[in-house]
Amino acid sequence: MSVKLASQQFGSGPDVVMIHGLGANRAFWYPRLASALAQTCRVTIYDLRGHGYSDTPPSGYSTTVMAQDLLELMDERGIAQAALVGHSYGGAVALEAVAAQAARFTHLCLMDTRIQRLQPQLRLHDIDALTAFERAVAAQDGGDWQNDPEIGFRFLEAAARCVVDGIDLEVRDAFTPFGEGRGAKRAARAWLRLLDETSARREFVTPGATTDALRGLNLPCLLMYAEHSRALRSGEQLTALLPNTQWRRVAGGGHFFPVSHVAETLTELQAFLR
Amino acid sequence: MTTASNELLQQLIALLDEFTQDWDREDEGAMTRETKLLADLGFESIDIIQLVVAIEEDITHRKVAFDQLLMNNGRYVDDLSIGQIADFLVPYMSAS
Numbered sequence: 001m002s003v004k005l006a007s008q009q010f011g012s013g014p015d016v017v018m019i020h021g022l023g024a025n026r027a028f029w030y031p032r033l034a035s036a037l038a039q040t041c042r043v044t045i046y047d048l049r050g051h052g053y054s055d056t057p058p059s060g061y062s063t064t065v066m067a068q069d070l071l072e073l074m075d076e077r078g079i080a081q082a083a084l085v086g087h088s089y090g091g092a093v094a095l096e097a098v099a100a101q102a103a104r105f106t107h108l109c110l111m112d113t114r115i116q117r118l119q120p121q122l123r124l125h126d127i128d129a130l131t132a133f134e135r136a137v138a139a140q141d142g143g144d145w146q147n148d149p150e151i152g153f154r155f156l157e158a159a160a161r162c163v164v165d166g167i168d169l170e171v172r173d174a175f176t177p178f179g180e181g182r183g184a185k186r187a188a189r190a191w192l193r194l195l196d197e198t199s200a201r202r203e204f205v206t207p208g209a210t211t212d213a214l215r216g217l218n219l220p221c222l223l224m225y226a227e228h229s230r231a232l233r234s235g236e237q238l239t240a241l242l243p244n245t246q247w248r249r250v251a252g253g254g255h256f257f258p259v260s261h262v263a264e265t266l267t268e269l270q271a272f273l274r
Numbered sequence: 275m276t277t278a279s280n281e282l283l284q285q286l287i288a289l290l291d292e293f294t295q296d297w298d299r300e301d302e303g304a305m306t307r308e309t310k311l312l313a314d315l316g317f318e319s320i321d322i323i324q325l326v327v328a329i330e331e332d333i334t335h336r337k338v339a340f341d342q343l344l345m346n347n348g349r350y351v352d353d354l355s356i357g358q359i360a361d362f363l364v365p366y367m368s369a370s
Contacts, residue, residue: 008327027319031345053324183318186297 003060005073006053007046011038014106015079016273017070018045021088022204023156023177023191025052028087032262037269044082046073048090050194061200063089063116063208067096074104083107083273087258088231092116092208098217099209107273109222111265112255114152114231115238117207117214121149126230131254133176136169137162150205152230157195163188174260214241221245222272224265226253246272278367282360283307285333290315290356293325307357319350329359334366 008026016037020028026045034043047054049069050061060066070093074082083106086094091113098105114122124130124145130138134155138145141158148154159177162169163184178187195201221242225235227249239245248268250257258265287305294315311317317325326340343362344350 006324006327008323025320027323030319030323031341031350035341035345047320052320179318181312181318182316183321186316187318187320 002072003049003055003057003069005046005049005055005069007044007073007077009077010034010043011041013041014273015082016041016043017074017079017082017084018043019070019084019086019090019093020045020048020051021086021090022048022153023051023160023187024087025187027052028259033258033266033269036266037273040270041083041273044073044077044079046070048093050198050200051190056190056194056198058197059199059203061194061198061203062206063092063096064100064206065203066093067100067208070094070097071101071104080104081106083109085109085111085269086113087111088113088255089204095214096208098219099213102217102219105219107220107222108217109224109269109272110235110238111224111258112226112229112231113234115208115234116205117209117211118237118241119231119234120207122152122230123149124151126151126232127228129228131173131228132171133159133169133173136171140167140169153201153204156191160188160191164192173254173256175254175256211241214238215243218243220272222248222268224248224250224257224268226250226255226257228254230255276364278364279357279360282333282363282367283356286329286356286360286363289328289332290325293321293328305356307355307360309356310353311356312353322350322354329363334363336366338363338366 018029020026025047029045034045037043048066050056081104084094091110092115094108098108137158140162156177163178178184223235223238223245225232239247250261253261290305330338
């Protein structure tokens, strides 16, 4: 394939491919979710282009192009048909792949995914309160968070700059982007390079499949959204558009609930894939 | 220490030298059996699972049940020394 993607497979059984969100990598799913699913499935995890140990080409960061990466990876790994599980932007990539080649997918699970086509802006006031860590990052950043139409990207970039500058914010959420250890600086630097040296920043906000195309997707879909989710509008609109959805709210969960609420996430996923 | 473990240790150190060559390592001393992945080399979760891939491709040439080494009760172990990995890999080499 044109871009080399780092990937791993575990277990045996029906195929499941798991797709992480922006600024993360395939370790987001491992060990707990991927290893547990691998008891009954063949699980493939991979790093999106520009992330982890995958290549970082100068362009190709829209969900549409990344969905093509996924389809090529499936060809390379000999996966004829799979269930897809995507968190955040990884869910948007999964939805695009299904829209492109629906016959190759048996199930679709989206976790706290914002769909650009259905929710063109992600605003601070889309939920009531910032977490303690978000408040600390916002204070350090000092910018106009109230009026930023892409608050998710703003948060990730500001958090990365704190890590690179060695600023310890002294508060933590259940999941801290870029990690905690010395390796966190490498991950945060990689994210800033991606924003500064590629066309990713522009391409991340490119809308994908049309609502008409989405309306025709009739595979089983599990839509899991956090109680404190800014992407809720996307989930609600997907529920209205897609004919075969199950809707779950993760009580007490924030955007990174697959890590903070792993037992509940796993139970839902196992029931859905059974 | 068995000969097999010491041979594996040398292979692992060569692999890790290459693996971390672009990193800004604070500890630039030579790696030993006691060198730890997180504390001494600055590994993150993603680096550990990528190292697993590299070990399977370059050293064992087959799948290794690394979950037994990396995880304890569903959580990553706090850290791993290169010597621990070498000892864990010995049965994979003698059985191949």
